[in-house]
Amino acid sequence: MVRLYRPPLRVWVWIAASVALVVVATLLWRGSDAAATESTTAEPAGVPVGAPAGTVSQAWSAVSEPMPGDVVDDGRVVVASEHGVRAVDPLTGDEAWHYTRSNARLCDVAVTNGVAVAVFRTEDRCDEAVALDSGTGVRTWTRNLNFRADVRLESTDSIVLAVTRSGLVTLDPNNDNIRWRYEPPERCRILDAQAGASGIALLQRCSGSPAVQLRLLDGFAGDARWSRDLPDVTDDEVRLLGADRLVGVVVRDEIQLLSGADGAPLGSLPSAGDALMTSAGVAALLRVDGILHALDPATGDERWAVPALGLPTAPLTEKRGTAEGVVVVPEAAGFVFRDVVTGEPVGDPAAVEGLAEGGAATALGPVLVHQLTDRVVAYR
Numbered sequence: 101m102v103r104l105y106r107p108p109l110r111v112w113v114w115i116a117a118s119v120a121l122v123v124v125a126t127l128l129w130r131g132s133d134a135a136a137t138e139s140t141t142a143e144p145a146g147v148p149v150g151a152p153a154g155t156v157s158q159a160w161s162a163v164s165e166p167m168p169g170d171v172v173d174d175g176r177v178v179v180a181s182e183h184g185v186r187a188v189d190p191l192t193g194d195e196a197w198h199y200t201r202s203n204a205r206l207c208d209v210a211v212t213n214g215v216a217v218a219v220f221r222t223e224d225r226c227d228e229a230v231a232l233d234s235g236t237g238v239r240t241w242t243r244n245l246n247f248r249a250d251v252r253l254e255s256t257d258s259i260v261l262a263v264t265r266s267g268l269v270t271l272d273p274n275n276d277n278i279r280w281r282y283e284p285p286e287r288c289r290i291l292d293a294q295a296g297a298s299g300i301a302l303l304q305r306c307s308g309s310p311a312v313q314l315r316l317l318d319g320f321a322g323d324a325r326w327s328r329d330l331p332d333v334t335d336d337e338v339r340l341l342g343a344d345r346l347v348g349v350v351v352r353d354e355i356q357l358l359s360g361a362d363g364a365p366l367g368s369l370p371s372a373g374d375a376l377m378t379s380a381g382v383a384a385l386l387r388v389d390g391i392l393h394a395l396d397p398a399t400g401d402e403r404w405a406v407p408a409l410g411l412p413t414a415p416l417t418e419k420r421g422t423a424e425g426v427v428v429v430p431e432a433a434g435f436v437f438r439d440v441v442t443g444e445p446v447g448d449p450a451a452v453e454g455l456a457e458g459g460a461a462t463a464l465g466p467v468l469v470h471q472l473t474d475r476v477v478a479y480r
Contacts (some may be wrong), residue, residue, distance in 0.1 A: 145175030148465025160193025197237025296343030298360030366400030404443030
């Protein structure tokens with residue numbers, strides 16, 4: 101007769117406890133951030149070599165919601181979606197890397213200084229931030245935050261600005277430091293804010309006051325540099341355009357220009373429609389009512405003006421007109437290379453039919469990247 105071996109009770113207890121531990125661990129993993137995170141990385145991007153052809157056509161396009169203020173960085177084009185960010189190769193449009201969170205929603209993303217800083221919302225607040233190398237997708241830092249659900253990110257060199265109606269926060273994009281916070285005075289709220297080379301410009305309204313206050317804060321220390329009261333306007337009648345040496349603000353149907361150094365008025369322009377503003381080093385570029393104006397950032401004087409569909413981004417240094425470089429202007433005939441100082445064409449344009457109005461253009465070797473409000477389109 102064969103006797104069946106019956107393990108002692110303590111063995112059965114140990115087995116049951118081990119199985120329970122595995123089940124609990126599996127359930128915790130499935131509900132964890134780690135399980136909900138999917139990421140890939142890539143080798144560093146090379147700089148595309150060559151120049152745009154005389155006639156170009158659409159090579160690829162990518163939807164982005166939300167849209168970063170800048171999408172081109174470290175040889176990649178960075179775009180966003182509901183649950184994360186990804187970077188694509190500018191030549192082919194193929195994905196190079198991605199970072200997504202299935203258990204969180206992307207609040208906003210800013211791209212600057214070689215990193216994409218993305219802020220996610222897990223419940224009712226935007227409370228987690230991650231910085232990813234723009235070229236490779238490698239995570240450089242993460243940290244917890246406590247932003248409102250309506251937070252908006254702006255960026256300039258070495259600064260990421262988080263904007264809500266209840267306050268401002270500046271982050272160092274290359275590490276997880278919070279540099280400073282700004283809370284408006286009691287019974288005041290922030291209407292708008294922009295980050296630029298001059299600092300952080302903000303508009304705030306306080307209850308009981310008919311005026312809107314325009315203030316400029318130091319971008320790295322947060323100290324107030326100057327402030328100006330604007331006339332009695334509603335919240336919808338005033339907005340900031342930029343803070344790159346020349347501060348621009350729309351007040352009803354007028355664009356007011358102020359010195360970034362001390363807030364002194366430097367002139368105004370009428371505006372019957374949407375206005376866009378950016379900086380090109382030695383010039384402030386303002387597009388209003390279909391005309392691109394290049395302004396002296398110290399005086400506000402106009403240097404040149406041309407009809408344009410949108411704005412350029414930073415000047416190109418590899419294709420020079422003067423020592424200050426060349427800007428790529430989206431125009432009716434296509435992408436026109438213009439000397440940033442004189443506005444004169446440099447070389448032949450890259451002709452294209454049906455170029456969309458608005459947005460900003462830049463060149464990456466033979467590729468022309470046109471960044472619109474909801475998508476990025478590449479031409480070559």
